[in-house]
Amino acid sequence: MKNEDFRNERLVPLSAMHDYQIAKDNPDVLGWRVVGADGESLGMVKDLIVDPKLMKARYLSVVGDRRFFNTENDPYMLIPIGLAALDKKGKKVFVPTVDSNTIGQYPIYNGGPVTEDYEYAVRDSVNRFQRNAMPGTSEEHKAEFEEALHRQPEHRHLSEDFYNDASFDENRFYTSDQDVYREKVYSSRDYSKDEDQLSAADMHQEERRPKSVEDSISTIERLEHLRERGSITEEEFILLKKRALDL
Structure with a gap:
């Protein structure tokens, strides 16, 4: 399919856009291991979700390791691209907002069009993870966030400034480079x-x-x-x- 075939879509997978190419100087992170804040391997980058009108990457499409989820199918998640960082030498993607304890609570992406409700669910979950990780966060606040998570969701439309946030800054992602648990061995095979x-x-x-x-x-x-x-x-x-x- 060509880019014009997606002119009415808000967000589409990079793999479906044959005319879209990642900038030559940016690494191809498809297949890279996703590492959480505690150094655990959480999954793998399967695709990028891009805005076909602005030609910007918005999310990393990550297939999670099933051991963190109560499911027989591969769990997919969309992680805002600006929340991740690159370990270019180690070929890993570091996501400091989640770890092996919280990844199972991340909203699952079931495929198809990316709904506005799902994007808000992602934002709310990330905010909750960050808030709960702050030193001194009270149990009362944690309970409040847990209650909000399980409320019946209301349909929300994206605000005009929804993507005007560092969490959606693809340049922040591609220009990052840091050592990510380089000493941790994930595969022992020679x-x-x-x-x-x-x-x-x-x-x-x-x-x-x-x-x-x-x-x-x-x-x-x-x-x-x-x-x-x-x-x-x-x-x-x-x-x-x-x-x-x-x-």
């Missing part, structure tokens, strides 16, 4: 022992199998290792990475 004989055809076959979030992250890390060693070309890496992300 790829160098078994990838010498692993061909691109083998990787194609492996990509067809159903995978968990951790499996997908591991596969992409293997692909990056193969690309760095020259075992696969850049074109093969891009193709196989898209398959690992089901794009």
